[in-house]
Amino acid sequence: MLNLIIVLAVILIVAILIAIFKVTTLVGIAKGDAKKPEPSNNKLNATLLALFLVAGLFGFFYYSFGGLDEDFVQPIASEHGLITERLFWITMGITGFVFVITQIFLFGFSYKYQYKKDGKATFYAHNNKLEVIWTAVPAVVLAVLIVSGWKAWVGITSPAPEGAEVVEVMGYQYAWAVRYPGDDKKLGDSDYKKIDVTNQMGIDFSDKASFDDFIPLELHIPKGKPVLLKIRARDVIHSVYMPHFRMQMNAVPGMPTHFWFTPTKSTADMRAETGNPDFNYELVCNKICGKGHFAMRYVVVVDEPADYEKWYSEQTPWLKQNEDYLSQVPAELKEMAKIAAGIEAEEAEIVNIDNALVSTN
Amino acid sequence: MSVADIHIGEEVHHDEHHEQSFIQKYIFSTDHKMIAKQYLISGIFWALIGGGLSIIFRLQLGFPDMSLEWLRPILGKWITSAGKLDSEFYLALVTMHGTIMVFFVLTAGLSGTFSNFLIPLQIGARDMASGFMNMLSYWLFFISSTIMFVSLFLETGPAGGGWTVYPPLSALPQAISGSGLGMTLWLVAMVFFIASTLLGGINYITTVINLRTEGMSFSRLPLTVWAFFITAVIGLLSFPVLVAAALLLVFDRSFGTSFYLSEIYIGGEALPNMGGSPILYQHLFWFLGHPEVYIVLLPALGITSEIIATNSRKPIFGYTAMIMSMLAIAFLSFIVWAHHMFVTGMNPFLGSIFMFLTLIIAVPSAVKAFNYITTLWKGNIHFTPAMLFSIGLVSFFISGGLTGIFLGNSALDINLHDTYFVVAHFHLVMGSASFFGMLAGVYHWFPKMFGRMMDEKLGYIHFWFSFVGIYLVFFPLHYVGIAGFPRRYYSWTNFDAFNSFTDLNAFVSIAAILTFSAQFVFLFNFFYSIFKGRKAPQNPWGSTTLEWTTPRIPGHGNWEGDIPKVYRWAYDYSKPGAKDDFIPQTVPYSHTPESNLPFENELAKTEDVSPVAQDAK
Structure with a gap:
C-alpha cells in the first residue's frame, strides 16, 4: 500500500512538472522568446556562473583550511614521507594558484562578456607572443616539478642501505x-x-x-x-x-x-x-x-x-x-x-650436531 | 535494470518494431546521420545503466548501514540475507560502471555519434567513405552491447576485476566469481567493440582525407573534425593492442597458457603456470588504456572548441595552436602509459622516464585551456545550454587536469596511487569533461539531427543540477583521497586509518543521486523535443560551418543539388567590417571586400567561384 502511494505520488509530481513545463513553453511562445536574438535567461545564467565562482572558491578555501570536521592529512611517520609530503604541498601551491586564477578568468570572462544588445565581439584570432608565453611558462614550472619529483623518486627507489x-x-x-x-x-x-x-x-x-x-x-x-x-x-x-x-x-x-x-x-x-x-x-x-x-x-x-x-x-x-x-x-x-x-635435540645427537656445525661453517 | 532504463530500451525497440517497413532507413541504415542517431540512443541507454550502477554502489558507500532490501526485486541474490549489497557484486558494479562509461558511453556514444554525424556534414561530403562499413561498425557495436548487457544477468555475475581487468584476478574464476562466464563475455564483447571502433575509425580517417569538398583544406577544417580525425588515428593505433592483451588473456583463461600467470597458489592448489608476467598485461592494457583517455576526451574538446567560438561570437583563439596541441597530446598519449604502473614494481628508471613524459602532456593541455579562456575574452557570449556545458567542460578539464600533475609525479603517486584522489582526478578530467562535451554536442546539433529545438529552460535546469552536482560529488573525493582512502573498497570500517569522513561520503552519495536524477530532465527534453520541439531554423546558432547550409532536415546525400564549396576557415565570427557577426564558410572572399584582411584580398583575386565541378563518385 505504501509503495502504491509512493508510486502515485511520483506520477503526480511528474505530471505537475510536465504541466508547468507546458505552461511555460506556451508563455514563451506567446512572448515571442524564439524571435529574440539572444537566448532566454542569458543574464540569469551569466549571474549564476559568477555566483558559482564565488561560492565554489569560498567552499574550496573553507574546506581546505579547516572547514572539514576531520583532518584529511594522515600523520607522516617515515623519512621519505616528509620529502614527498613537502613536494605534494609545493605542487598543491602551484596547481592551487593556477586553479584559482584560471577558474576566475573562465567564469569572470563569461560573466563580463555576456551578450549585450549593442555589443560586438572582438575579432581576435591569435597572438603568437601570448601563446609562446603560456606554452613556455607551464613548461618551465613543470620542469621544476619534474626535477624535484625525479630527485625524490630516485632517492626512494635507490637500493636499500646495507644492514637494513x-x-x-x-x-x-x-x-x-x-x-x-x-x-x-x-x-x-x-x-x-x-x-x-x-x-x-x-x-x-x-x-x-x-x-x-x-x-x-x-x-x-x-x-x-x-x-x-x-x-x-x-x-x-x-x-x-x-x-x-x-x-x-x-x-x-x-x-x-x-x-x-x-x-x-x-x-x-x-x-x-x-x-x-x-x-x-x-x-x-x-x-x-x-x-x-x-x-x-x-x-x-x-x-x-x-x-x-x-x-x-x-x-x-x-x-x-x-x-x-x-x-x-x-x-x-x-x-x-x-x-x-631451537628444537630440543636428543642427548645422543648433540655431538653429531656440533660436528655438523663445524663442517658447515 | 531500473524502470527508466527499460523505458529507453523501448525507445530503441520503438524504431525497430514500428518502422519495419523502413528497415533500411532506421535499422540497417548506411546513412551516416541515422547511424549517428543509433549510436546516440545506444549511448544514452548505456549512460543510464552505467550511471544507475554507480548510484547503487554509492548507496553502499554513503550509507553503509542502510538496508537495501528494496533493491531485491532487481538485484535478487546480490542482496545478502542481511539486506546488504554483496561485496563481490559491489566489485562487479564498479567494474561494469567503468567499462560501460569508458567504452560504451564515452567512446561509442561520443565518437560514434559526433564523428559520424559531423564529419560528412562539416567537410562537405554526401556520406562516409564507406556507408556499408559504417553500418557494420554500428551493428558490431550493437552485438558487443548485447553481449555486455547479457553478462549483467549471469548467475555468477558480470566481470568483477575492475574495468582494467588485471590478471591473475581476471584470469582465475577461483579468485572471484565474476571471472567466470562474466569475464568471458566481457572479453568477447570487447573484441566486437574493438572491431566496431576500428571499422568506424578507418571510415572517419578515409572520409576526412578523401571526401573534403573543394576548398576545404586541412587548414580550414573545423576543430571538431580535426579532433575526430586525430581521435580516429589514436584509436586505430591503440585498440589493436587491446585485442592482443585480450586474446592472450583468453588463452590464459581457456587454453592453459602462461602469458600472465606465474607461481600461483589459489583455492588450495598450486597452478602449473610458470614464467608469465601479470605486469605484461598491464603494459599492453595501458598502451591502449592511456590513449583511450584521449580518445574519450579529444572529441569533447573538439565539440567545445566549436561551441565556444560560435557562442562567444569570436574566432577560436589560436586555431593552429589548438591543432598543434591536439597533435602533441595524441603523440604523447602513446608514450606515457606506464604512469599507471609506478608502483607495480616496474624498474624505477622507467618510472623516471614516464614521469618526465607524462608531465610534458600538461603543456599542450594548458595551452588548450588558456585558448578556450581567451576565446571568451571580449566575446559577446550567448549562454545556450550547449555553451554552458562547454564552459562546464573547460572548468572540469582544468580542475581534473591539474590533479594529474600530482599523479604523474611518480614520487607523489606512491601515496596517491589507487586512492580516491585518482577517482576524483579522472572522473573530472575524463569522465565529467567528456560527458559534458557529449551533452553540449547534443544540445548544439540537436536542431540538425532532428530538425527541432530542445527546450532551453529544461537545458538550463539540467546544466545547473549536473554542473553543481558533479563538483559536489567529485571535489570532496580529493580530500578523501589525500587521506589515503583506497578505491574499490566495499567499506572502510575495518581500518582505523579510514574510519573518518562518513558524513562526507553520505554527502557525496546524495549529490550523486541528485546529479543522476537531473539527467531525467534531459531525457524528457530529448525525447519530447524529437517529436514536439519547436521547429528549428536552418541555422539557429548563427554558425559558419557547412552543416548549417543543409536543409532543416538533411536528406540522403545531405545537400540538395551541388555540394557547397568552401572559401574560408570556420571561424569568421564578428569580423570587423562585416554586416553580420558571422560569415559562413561558403561565402567567397570576393563577396566580402568590406571585411577581408589584406592576405584575404589577395586570395579573393584568385578565387574560383564557379560551383563544385562534379560530385566525387
Missing part, C-alpha cells in the same frame, strides 16, 4: 603474512609449490637459511632504522599500502617486488602525537583482489630499536612451531635445522 632490516610480506586472499629472517638475518627460499594449509608462505626447507625464519602475527619494525620489505603475492595482485609511511608497492604473483623506508615515529610516539591511545599503524591492500579486498588489514608496530631487538629475539622459529615440517628438511641438514630452529 629485511622483512618479507606476502599478500594472499584475503590476508597478509610476514616472515622475518631469524637469527641468521637471511630469509630462506620459498617455493609456491610447497604451500599448504600450514606452510602458508611456502617456505622451502631445503634451504638452511629458512630454519630460523619466523612468522609473527604483527609486522614489527624498528624506529629510525631502514626497513626493506620484500613483497610477493601468491594468488592475485595485491598492494602493500601503509598510508602513514607514504609507502606503496604492489605484490605481484611470480614477480617479487620490494620497497624500503625508514620509520621515524614509534607506535607509542604516534599515540602521543594523535592523542589516540588505540592508534595502530595499518597495512592496507590497495589493489583490487576480490571479495575481501576491503578487509585485508594487518597491524604494523613500530618499536624503539631496543624493544624491537627484544621482540625479535623472543620470536619462535616457524619450524619449531611446526616440527612436522622437519620431514621436508634434507637428511643431511636435519640436525642443523633442529639447532637453528
Whole structure:
C-alpha cells in the first residue's frame, strides 16, 4: 500500500512538472522568446556562473583550511614521507594558484562578456607572443616539478642501505603474512609449490637459511632504522599500502617486488602525537583482489630499536612451531635445522650436531 | 535494470518494431546521420545503466548501514540475507560502471555519434567513405552491447576485476566469481567493440582525407573534425593492442597458457603456470588504456572548441595552436602509459622516464585551456545550454587536469596511487569533461539531427543540477583521497586509518543521486523535443560551418543539388567590417571586400567561384 502511494505520488509530481513545463513553453511562445536574438535567461545564467565562482572558491578555501570536521592529512611517520609530503604541498601551491586564477578568468570572462544588445565581439584570432608565453611558462614550472619529483623518486627507489632490516610480506586472499629472517638475518627460499594449509608462505626447507625464519602475527619494525620489505603475492595482485609511511608497492604473483623506508615515529610516539591511545599503524591492500579486498588489514608496530631487538629475539622459529615440517628438511641438514630452529635435540645427537656445525661453517 | 532504463530500451525497440517497413532507413541504415542517431540512443541507454550502477554502489558507500532490501526485486541474490549489497557484486558494479562509461558511453556514444554525424556534414561530403562499413561498425557495436548487457544477468555475475581487468584476478574464476562466464563475455564483447571502433575509425580517417569538398583544406577544417580525425588515428593505433592483451588473456583463461600467470597458489592448489608476467598485461592494457583517455576526451574538446567560438561570437583563439596541441597530446598519449604502473614494481628508471613524459602532456593541455579562456575574452557570449556545458567542460578539464600533475609525479603517486584522489582526478578530467562535451554536442546539433529545438529552460535546469552536482560529488573525493582512502573498497570500517569522513561520503552519495536524477530532465527534453520541439531554423546558432547550409532536415546525400564549396576557415565570427557577426564558410572572399584582411584580398583575386565541378563518385 505504501509503495502504491509512493508510486502515485511520483506520477503526480511528474505530471505537475510536465504541466508547468507546458505552461511555460506556451508563455514563451506567446512572448515571442524564439524571435529574440539572444537566448532566454542569458543574464540569469551569466549571474549564476559568477555566483558559482564565488561560492565554489569560498567552499574550496573553507574546506581546505579547516572547514572539514576531520583532518584529511594522515600523520607522516617515515623519512621519505616528509620529502614527498613537502613536494605534494609545493605542487598543491602551484596547481592551487593556477586553479584559482584560471577558474576566475573562465567564469569572470563569461560573466563580463555576456551578450549585450549593442555589443560586438572582438575579432581576435591569435597572438603568437601570448601563446609562446603560456606554452613556455607551464613548461618551465613543470620542469621544476619534474626535477624535484625525479630527485625524490630516485632517492626512494635507490637500493636499500646495507644492514637494513629485511622483512618479507606476502599478500594472499584475503590476508597478509610476514616472515622475518631469524637469527641468521637471511630469509630462506620459498617455493609456491610447497604451500599448504600450514606452510602458508611456502617456505622451502631445503634451504638452511629458512630454519630460523619466523612468522609473527604483527609486522614489527624498528624506529629510525631502514626497513626493506620484500613483497610477493601468491594468488592475485595485491598492494602493500601503509598510508602513514607514504609507502606503496604492489605484490605481484611470480614477480617479487620490494620497497624500503625508514620509520621515524614509534607506535607509542604516534599515540602521543594523535592523542589516540588505540592508534595502530595499518597495512592496507590497495589493489583490487576480490571479495575481501576491503578487509585485508594487518597491524604494523613500530618499536624503539631496543624493544624491537627484544621482540625479535623472543620470536619462535616457524619450524619449531611446526616440527612436522622437519620431514621436508634434507637428511643431511636435519640436525642443523633442529639447532637453528631451537628444537630440543636428543642427548645422543648433540655431538653429531656440533660436528655438523663445524663442517658447515 | 531500473524502470527508466527499460523505458529507453523501448525507445530503441520503438524504431525497430514500428518502422519495419523502413528497415533500411532506421535499422540497417548506411546513412551516416541515422547511424549517428543509433549510436546516440545506444549511448544514452548505456549512460543510464552505467550511471544507475554507480548510484547503487554509492548507496553502499554513503550509507553503509542502510538496508537495501528494496533493491531485491532487481538485484535478487546480490542482496545478502542481511539486506546488504554483496561485496563481490559491489566489485562487479564498479567494474561494469567503468567499462560501460569508458567504452560504451564515452567512446561509442561520443565518437560514434559526433564523428559520424559531423564529419560528412562539416567537410562537405554526401556520406562516409564507406556507408556499408559504417553500418557494420554500428551493428558490431550493437552485438558487443548485447553481449555486455547479457553478462549483467549471469548467475555468477558480470566481470568483477575492475574495468582494467588485471590478471591473475581476471584470469582465475577461483579468485572471484565474476571471472567466470562474466569475464568471458566481457572479453568477447570487447573484441566486437574493438572491431566496431576500428571499422568506424578507418571510415572517419578515409572520409576526412578523401571526401573534403573543394576548398576545404586541412587548414580550414573545423576543430571538431580535426579532433575526430586525430581521435580516429589514436584509436586505430591503440585498440589493436587491446585485442592482443585480450586474446592472450583468453588463452590464459581457456587454453592453459602462461602469458600472465606465474607461481600461483589459489583455492588450495598450486597452478602449473610458470614464467608469465601479470605486469605484461598491464603494459599492453595501458598502451591502449592511456590513449583511450584521449580518445574519450579529444572529441569533447573538439565539440567545445566549436561551441565556444560560435557562442562567444569570436574566432577560436589560436586555431593552429589548438591543432598543434591536439597533435602533441595524441603523440604523447602513446608514450606515457606506464604512469599507471609506478608502483607495480616496474624498474624505477622507467618510472623516471614516464614521469618526465607524462608531465610534458600538461603543456599542450594548458595551452588548450588558456585558448578556450581567451576565446571568451571580449566575446559577446550567448549562454545556450550547449555553451554552458562547454564552459562546464573547460572548468572540469582544468580542475581534473591539474590533479594529474600530482599523479604523474611518480614520487607523489606512491601515496596517491589507487586512492580516491585518482577517482576524483579522472572522473573530472575524463569522465565529467567528456560527458559534458557529449551533452553540449547534443544540445548544439540537436536542431540538425532532428530538425527541432530542445527546450532551453529544461537545458538550463539540467546544466545547473549536473554542473553543481558533479563538483559536489567529485571535489570532496580529493580530500578523501589525500587521506589515503583506497578505491574499490566495499567499506572502510575495518581500518582505523579510514574510519573518518562518513558524513562526507553520505554527502557525496546524495549529490550523486541528485546529479543522476537531473539527467531525467534531459531525457524528457530529448525525447519530447524529437517529436514536439519547436521547429528549428536552418541555422539557429548563427554558425559558419557547412552543416548549417543543409536543409532543416538533411536528406540522403545531405545537400540538395551541388555540394557547397568552401572559401574560408570556420571561424569568421564578428569580423570587423562585416554586416553580420558571422560569415559562413561558403561565402567567397570576393563577396566580402568590406571585411577581408589584406592576405584575404589577395586570395579573393584568385578565387574560383564557379560551383563544385562534379560530385566525387
